[in-house]
Amino acid sequence: MEIGLTQVLIAVAYLIFGPLLGGLLAGIDRKITAKMQGRFGPPILQPFYDVRKLFEKEPVTINTGQDFYVMCCLIFMIITGVLFFIGENLLLIMFTLTTAGAFLVIAAYCSNSPYSQVGASRELLQMMAYEPMVLLMAVGMYMINHSFYVKDIVTGDKLSFVYLIGMFIGYLFILTIKFRKSPFDLSLSHHAHQELVKGVTTEFSGRTLAALEISHWYENIFLLGFLFLFFANGTWLLALIGVVVCLLAYFLEILIDNGYARMKWQFTLKSSWFVTIIFGGLNLVLLYFFGSFELL
Amino acid sequence: MSFITKSPWIIHYDGSSCNGCDIEVLACLTPMYDVERFGIINTGNPKHADIFLVTGSVNEQNISVVKQIYEQMLEPKVVVAIGICATSGGIFRECYNISGGIDTVIPVDVYVPGCAARPEAIIDGVVKGLGVLAEKKEKLSERLKRDYIESDDLLDPLDDEIEIKVYGVQDAADAADGKEEA
Ligand code: SF4
16 A cells, blocks of 8 residues: 555644544543543643653663563554554554554563563453454454455445444453453553552553553544544444444443453353354354345 | 653552542543643553652551552652552551551652542642653662762673673682682
């Protein structure tokens, strides 16, 4: 795929507005969560204050490797988002996304802290739980649009949501893992005051923690972009519907987050594979046999 | 302007106490008082925390614990002693195993008296701590700037020879090699 001026502009826009939107989303998330719990909640801009604060802290790291790995995690997350929004190949995007996740795991593993190690193992388990669904989705998108390129999927005239409704449900399920929301926030939770639940970030501090937070903002925007893909068929009406569904899905995740306690990793793994096989797998099988029929 | 006052994360440790103050600290997190309004988050991790809330006094067993939490926290950091036990030993002061208030072990910046200290007083103490935090932050950035300039003089990344001198380890290794050769 040739890189034109538009692609460069989109990439720059994502670099700037990705974290802005992501941070804003996190702030709204915290506000809504507080309201759900009958509290007043922090200001909407609180996540930005937090990250600014982390940059003001004394720079201390366990070892130089850790900083490097977390930076790699951030960089690969940005690459993932950029590739996605300029319309690159879905398989490549998934590969970079996994690489970002792997760097986070390595960063957590490279300290001796048992909490950090447990967090890293749990992060690996989570990756095992959500990765099959992500791959199935790429296959599903290919079967509908006959292309792995995001650009073709967005402009393709078929509405993926209608054909891939099972995948859509499966994706919503693993979004809970990816957004790090209860009941699946095993390796890292945002509202926790226990060492174990801070998992992978136990040994991160100051700038390193801030970098990880920013990479989450980038990631969240990318994940919502992926959700949008189900609705994109080149028309403005469906684009609007897609954005609304993205916001609704995020609200749903907040609701689930507040409604459930943390589950064990066994449940996380089993339930997400169950959902993947039942909804994703069945969807794929149906698509294989009846995919050539025109539904819409 | 300092952002640290807008997002003070706390860590809470309860020493030798009747748990009264402990519960009052937790009460600050409830919808009634909701300290998250001020961006305050209760972390369980000293490395993430800016403010150390200690309730209860220090005894022989927890001296090392209090010290360790304090040392693991990164600058700028503030210690707030909550309740009369934490400020002076309180009702446990005369016990054979009690060494007194928190300030017998680590430097304390803000004292919140009361038995038990009310959540309003605790929030007030934390807000007072924010002023100290901002001051310490200024000092830290000055120190970091100075360190940076000094290290800049010594450590020019393009100049390998100087780098060896700074670390010293290589020098020692070279010297050892030289000795062997000789
Ligand atoms: S100050 Fe009073 S309420 Fe607080 S821990 Fe000590 S004895 Fe308990």
